[in-house]
Amino acid sequence: MAQKMKAAIFVEPGRIVLDEKTIPDVGPLDALIRITTTTICGTDIHILKGEYPVTPGLTIGHEPVGVIEKLGSAVQGYHEGQRVIAGAITPSGHSAACLCGCHSQDGAGSRHGFKPMGGWRFGNTIDGAQAEYLLVPDAMTNLAPIPDSLSDEQVLMCPDIMSTGFSGAERGRVTIGDTVAVFAQGPIGLCATAGARLMGxxxxxxxxxxPARVDIARGMGADQVVDFTKVDPVDEIMRLTDGRGGDVAIEALGRQETFEAALRVLRPGGTLSSLGVYSGDLKIPFAPFLAGLGDHTIVTTLCPGGKERMRRLMEVIASGRLDTRPLVTHRFNLDQIEEAYDLFANQRDGVLKVAITP
Amino acid sequence: MAQKMKAAIFVEPGRIVLDEKTIPDVGPLDALIRITTTTICGTDIHILKGEYPVTPGLTIGHEPVGVIEKLGSAVQGYHEGQRVIAGAITPSGHSAACLCGCHSQDGAGSRHGFKPMGGWRFGNTIDGAQAEYLLVPDAMTNLAPIPDSLSDEQVLMCPDIMSTGFSGAERGRVTIGDTVAVFAQGPIGLCATAGARLMGxxxxxxxxxxPARVDIARGMGADQVVDFTKVDPVDEIMRLTDGRGGDVAIEALGRQETFEAALRVLRPGGTLSSLGVYSGDLKIPFAPFLAGLGDHTIVTTLCPGGKERMRRLMEVIASGRLDTRPLVTHRFNLDQIEEAYDLFANQRDGVLKVAITP
Amino acid sequence: MAQKMKAAIFVEPGRIVLDEKTIPDVGPLDALIRITTTTICGTDIHILKGEYPVTPGLTIGHEPVGVIEKLGSAVQGYHEGQRVIAGAITPSGHSAACLCGCHSQDGAGSRHGFKPMGGWRFGNTIDGAQAEYLLVPDAMTNLAPIPDSLSDEQVLMCPDIMSTGFSGAERGRVTIGDTVAVFAQGPIGLCATAGARLMGxxxxxxxxxxPARVDIARGMGADQVVDFTKVDPVDEIMRLTDGRGGDVAIEALGRQETFEAALRVLRPGGTLSSLGVYSGDLKIPFAPFLAGLGDHTIVTTLCPGGKERMRRLMEVIASGRLDTRPLVTHRFNLDQIEEAYDLFANQRDGVLKVAITP
Amino acid sequence: MAQKMKAAIFVEPGRIVLDEKTIPDVGPLDALIRITTTTICGTDIHILKGEYPVTPGLTIGHEPVGVIEKLGSAVQGYHEGQRVIAGAITPSGHSAACLCGCHSQDGAGSRHGFKPMGGWRFGNTIDGAQAEYLLVPDAMTNLAPIPDSLSDEQVLMCPDIMSTGFSGAERGRVTIGDTVAVFAQGPIGLCATAGARLMGxxxxxxxxxxPARVDIARGMGADQVVDFTKVDPVDEIMRLTDGRGGDVAIEALGRQETFEAALRVLRPGGTLSSLGVYSGDLKIPFAPFLAGLGDHTIVTTLCPGGKERMRRLMEVIASGRLDTRPLVTHRFNLDQIEEAYDLFANQRDGVLKVAITP
Known part of the structure; x- marks a missing residue:
């Protein structure tokens, strides 16, 4: 099968272009997926801008929805034609990291079984999902069948946005009755809000x-939304909580200001759950950190992956607990992906997420 | 009872002096303890130097070993003459923080039940233990009887040093088979080492x-001790772990260098358990933090208190699992406490901890 | 204050009567509450029937809503006239059990700090809430102010029903995407259902x-309700879950059949969270227990108490996440309490819970 | 490779015989191990007696130590000639159960990804380790290289005995200062004792x-050993703990008496960690279960497997924390395995574990 397909390829900083590529061969543990819907992530924009380096020629994208085209010889439990998603993170399942439950830092093949961000392969270390076809490694660990009742757009946020956003609440160990502050209501912050709501x-x-994000935030579970352009968000959150602060504060932007504000609104003993991708050193300010004596917990999380995670997220959608379709604000054909990148990179026209259909 | 007692009193930065004070009245929930042994903590030196402000006139010290002299009218379950310790942290037991298991941030009487470091009262917000007598608040929450088999010096590290040091391993969630790095082997770092050993x-x-600390470190559980004056400790730890790094890294000094080194030796998904008291902002370096995508956990802990904590720590001593007497390098009478402060503040003569006996 | 009040008093098996009692004195740590609303619990019926023995002359009831009439001399942070609730379980806050986070097994005053069900005092070891006045011990640990926005009936389920029911989901460690089966939809089972929903x-x-309970169950979060009189509930749950079974099964009745069914619908590695009060030995059947090799967890829980628990439950109500008023099916004056017992003990007229107002 | 090897084969209840079998083919994910040492487990005796049914013709045994003879085409990260062990439980790594951290209930290939005891394959659903060669499935998940410093006998307990025994303490969540009772000091109980000691x-x-087991128990960490033939073990444990009971009780025999005794010595809120394989229904007695109101936790565990588990257990040995060689009381050549079964099944001559070397 030396057939060709279209794919969005990183050429050099500033240039991701649609080009032709050979449809890949399918190894024994792989599955070839025909992409039916995918999207662009903020991380892809970091790649586009050259802020996160990848090898020129790589196909970008890590949020696949598709149909199984071909299964590797050792792959069991699936059939061709089946609708599936795979997570942005595709752990092997067999590394030391995986066996410790730390699938995102999968170090399959590495000496110690842990590799920094090693679970992130699509559009990072192997070809990604913004293409007509996608090779999914370790298919039995990663392919999650889509319930018949759900459309592509209903599950499009599962591979990364929902998984990452929810993890903000989960790693923050939100419990019933908690007060939670979520800094930034972009797609991931919105899902962190929804996750906090789902956890009680x-x-x-x-x-x-x-304003559009504020509205969606309310719809997805926020009781209050603070406009940081009008009030100091730390002061306002302390006012809204009558001086108590949050049990959990979720950072969903990746900036010093929001990280610091999250710490400032945290009660002693609280948890700062950080989802943002930072672009430099971070500062932990002395006073709100209580000189290191505040019984604080700070956690970071790389998007959880694997088929069971995907199954559960799709269950959330299927059960009607959450509808992420309001996040899909624009739709493009794969042929228009350069235009989609232009819109998304410049955050024009109120874009939250785009749907790309080959 | 307007009798007088001797007490080490903070006068002004640079001056802690032994002076006379009235033996305090005993409220219904209090207990008055006649101190038989106490010690000086690094935190007391911060107070001495004016780096941590307390009210002039306050009695310093938070590590009491003594005998019950008088019980408050509502205190049950103890008897006068009983040998007891109390933790450095004396939670009320009834605040929201306590009811959440966050006793060190006890906010009894505060509006929300949480108060930054609110559990630390001795020698901070109320008179402390470097005196002939000590008033213990919320006595039923805090007084822990000393097993007959144990001497004062055997339990002298329980109120703060062991409790804090062990918490470094506990909050780091050390499990069987873990690799743990402990930065600095002062009294608290040594107990963190012992705690990591105890947890598997x-x-x-x-x-x-x-050198003397290196020797004690080996005796208390370190498999290896790295001399940071001879090798780069990060490089050496990575070498000793064959490039794997630590599952848990414990910071027990309170400096940027050690905090940062702890992060640098941590495997992805590992936990940095910070015990140090920092004196300024901290920096989280970009690369080892993996831009916030390393599934790291950073925890800080203020010394756990309460009588059950003390009981368990004394059980560790009584069972022979650990002997902390090697930490007591010098002994003074309370009358000599200014001399003891001078020795300890200047870390002369290989001092680790001093025992002060009134 | 040797004034008299009315109280529902256990006389002998089969007889709880309304009688006069002296309004109790207020000790230093106590608070006297004027009851404004209370209710009858299934446990009270066990007492009535003599199945659970209490001392004749004891006032029954453990679900108080009221107003502070008088505060003990050592009680701070409250004021007379304040509307409050206290949990059915009133831990001291200072026992070893409390300091371990196991407040319901509070052993204040006991030798080891643990006492079986020791936190349950109201209507068990001290006078209870079915009276005009109630003495609340350890008031600072137990009194939780009622938000102004909430009526008595809105918070009436917090002291026991909600706290117990929610604990079924919490101790079952329900996570986002879980499948949960809840056996019996009485008041506690309904709140277990609501708790599972709140946790994702x-x-x-x-x-x-x-039928009435089925309707409320759907309103409080059940996706499906199985009528065990029409189908075998184990078969039906396995059918509904396509053979997968539940991640968590909650027992909320206290019978061998439901305990066993809960185990039978549990997937390997799942958690059986038991809330029921059993009246004899229980059998764990061999096959579904996988001979002890199923990685199962079985947990039991006695209603969590303490003011912070109550605050959080009232937050659930105040935030609009849950409305428990549908559980209050009947209302009586305290003068009619014998009639209320008769109705409730015989489960007539579709009664779920009654509201009793002095 | 249609070569022959010797293997201990289940023929019918009462008969396990040494016979010839074809050395198996190696699939892409498999590894063929030349066994250098193995052993017989109590479970194998259940198979021998027909109490646990397996298919006639199956090779028995699940505790392999060996050398890699041949690697499957897709297996990376190992080399032929490498000394390795594999756990008794060989999870796939990719099932839903594995992705939830419940590897022993691995349901690879099953509809829902969970399968009761599905991780146990060797000598249960596929040919086992009492043979000259062993085919290890999902080799990358399961093969753990043996450190050069360790002999076969030093690691022989890792695949099952240590992993199972330690899990008793781990699932019991033993913490520093706990009191732990371990019922029965056979090989697994001894390792549970060692695990409790390692955890603090x-x-x-x-x-x-x-007597011989009592001695080894003391050497492996028991502070006291109660002889149940001389005293009532429940009474004696309550006496030794001054009436307090255990925080954790570990059942390591698989009998009603020991399960029940474990519950009886448990403090309220404690954890009963059950390791035994039961042969019928179990009874939970009413009184010590506190009618279901004791905040108890009961957990069962099937031996944890996977290469990371094995690596950690071998680290315990390599670090000198534990030496399990005293458990190996007898040694046989594979040719003598029928004799070894006879000795072991009848528990003659003080046998604890045997070493079998082909």
Whole structure:
């Protein structure tokens, strides 16, 4: 099968272009997926801008929805034609990291079984999902069948956005009755808000200034949304919580200001759950850190992957607990992907997420 | 009872002096303890130097071993003459923080039940233990009877040093087979080492340069001790672990260098358990933090208190699992406490901890 | 204050009567509450029938809503006239059990700090809430102010029913995407259903036959309700879950059949969270227990108490996440309490819970 | 490779015989191991007696130590000639169960990804280790290289005995200062004792009557050993703990009496960690279960497997924390295996474990 397909390829900083590529061969543990819907992530923009380096020629994208085209010889339990998703993170399942439950830092093949961000392969170390076809490694660990009742767009946020956003609440160990502050209500922050809601937080305060996002935040579970352009968000959250602060604060932007504000609104003994991708050193300010004596917990999380994670996220959608379709604000054909990148990179027209259909 | 007692009193930065004070009245929930042994903590030196402000006139010290002299009218379950310790942290037991298991941030009487470091009262917000008598608040929450088999010096490290040091391993969630690095082998770092050993770590690497501390570190559980004056400790720990790094890294000094080194030796998904008291902002370096995508956990802990904690620590001593007497390098009478402060503040003569007996 | 009040008093098996009692004195740590609303619990019926022995002359009831009439001399942070609730379980806060986070087994005053069910005092070891006045011990640990926005009936389920029911989901460690089966949809089972919903379960299957309870179950979060009089509930739950079974099964009745059914629907590695009060030995059947090799967890829970628990439960109500008023099916004056007992003990007229107002 | 090897084969209840079998073919994910040492497990005796049914013709045994003879085409990260062990449980790594951290209930290929005891394949659903060669499935998940410093006999207990025994303490969540009772000091109970010691328990009470086992128990960490033939073990444990009971009780025999005794010595809120394989229904007695109101936790565990587990257990040995060689009381050549079964099945001559070398 030396057939060709279209794929969005990183050429050099500033240039991701649609080009032709050979449809890959299928190894014994792989599955070839025909992509039916995919999307562009903020991380892809970091790649586009050259801020996160990948090898020129790589196909970008890590959020696949598709149909099984061909299964590797050793892959069991699936059939061709089956609708599936795979997570942005595709752990092997057999590394030391996986066996410790730390699938995102999968070090399959590495000496110690852990590799920094090693689970992130699509559009990072192997070809990604913004293409007509996608080779999914370790298919039995990663392919999750889509329930018949769900459309592509209903599950499009599962591979990365929902998984990452929910992990903000999960790693923050939100419990019933918690107060949770979520800094930034972009796609991931919105899903962190939804995750906090699903886990039983009773006071959820989002921080966001864009009106459309504020509206979606309320719809996805925020009890209050603080506009940081009008009030100091730390002061306002302390006011809204009557001086108590949050049990959990979720950072969903990746900036010093939001990281620091998250710490400032945290009660002693609280958890700062950080989802953002930072672009430099971070500072932990002395006073709100209580000189290191505040019984604080700071956790970071790389998007959880694997088929069971995907199954559970799709269950959330199928059960009607959450509808992420409001996040899909624009739709493009794969042929228009350069245009989609232009819109998304410049955050024009109120874009939250785009749907790309080959 | 307007009798007088001797007490080490903070006068002004640079001056802690032994002076006379009235023996305090005993409220219904209090107990008055006649101190038989106490000690000086690094935190007391911060107070001495004016780096941590307390009210002039306050009695310093938070590590009491003594005998019950008088019980408050509502205190049940103890008797006068009983040998007891109390933790450095004396939680009320009834605040929201306590009811959440976060006793060190006890906010009894505060609006929300949480108060930054609110559990630390002795020698901070109320008179402390470097005196002939000590008033213990919320006595039923805090007084722990000393087993007959144990001497004062055997339990002298329980109120703070062991409790804090062990918490480094506990909050790091050390499990059987872990590799743990402990930065600095002062009294708290040594107890962190011992705690990691007690919890099943199989490779424990201390970082320390003082030969006497290196020896005690080996005796208390370190498999290896790295001399940071001779090798780069990060490189050496990575070498000793064959490039794998630690599952848990414990910071027990309170400096940027050690915090950062702890992060650098941590495997992806590992836990940095910080015990140090920092004196300024901290920096989280970009690369070892994996831009926030390393599934790291950073925890800080203020010394756990309460009588059950003390009981368990004394059980560790009584069972022979650990002997902390090697930490007591010098002994003084309370009358000599200014001399003891001078020795301890200047870390002369290989001092680790001093025993003060009124 | 040798004034008299009315109280529902256990006389002998079969007889709880309304009688006069002296309003109790207030000790230094106590608070006297004027009861404004209370209710009858299934446990009270066990007492009535003599199945659970209490001392004749004891006032029954453990679900108080009221107003502070008088505070003990050592009680701070409250004021007379304040509307409050206290949990059915009133831990001291200072026992070893409390300091371990096991407040319901509070052993204040006992030799080891643990006492079986020691936290349950109201209507068990001290006078209870079915009276005009109630003495609350360890008031600072137990009094939780009621938000102004909430009526008595809105918070009436917090002291026991909600706290117990929610604990079924919490101790079962329900996570996002879980399948949860809840056996019996009485008041506690209904709150277990609501708790599972609040914690993110996406498939919640209740088991119940009474049509009114089935309706409320759906309103409080059940996705499906299985009528055990029409189908075998184990078979039906396996059918509904396509053979997978539940991640968590909650027993909320206290019978061998439901305990066993809960185990039978549990997937390997799942958790059986038992809330029921059993009246004899229980049998764990061999096959579904996988001979002890199923990685199962079985947990039991006695209603969590303490003011912070109550605050959080009232937050759930205040935030609009749950409305438990549908559980209050009947209302009586305290003068009619014998009639209320008769109705409730015989489960007539579709009664779920009654509200009793002095 | 149609070569022949010797293997211990189940023929019918009462008969396991040494016979010839074809050395198996190696699939892409498999590895063929030349066995250098193996052993017989109590479970194998259940198979021998027909109490646990397996297919006639199956090779028995699940505790392999060996050398890699041949690697499957897709297996990376190992080399032929490498000394390795594999756990008794060989999870796939990619099932839903594995992705939830429940590797022993691995349901690879099953509809829902969970299968009761599905991780146990050797000598259960596929040919086992009592043979000259062993085919290890999912080799990358399961093969753990043996450190050069360790002999076969030093690691022989890792695949099952240590992994199972330690899990008793781990699933019991033993913490520093705990009191732990371990019922029966056979090989697994001894390792549970060692595990409790490694995790920081300070009072460990074994229950055992065989003098040789009592001695090893003391050497492996028991502070006390109760001879149940001389005293009532429940009474004696309550006496030794001054009436307090255990925080954790570990059942390591698989009998009603020991399960029940474990519950009886448990403090309220404690954990019963069950390791035994039961042969019928179990009874939970009413009184010590506190009618279901004791905040108890009961956990069962099937031996944890996977290469990372094996690596950690071998680290315990390599670090000198534990030496399990005293458990190997007898040695046989594979040719003598029928004799070894006879000795072991009849528990003659003080046998604990045998070493079998082909």
């Amino acid at each position: 937080a009773t006071t959820i305060i989002g921080v966001e200034a864009v | 770590a199989t490779t424990i690497i201390g970082v320390e340069a003082v | 379960a996406t498939t919640i299957i209740g088991v119940e036959a009474v | 328990a300070t009072t460990i009470i074994g229950v055992e009557a065989v």
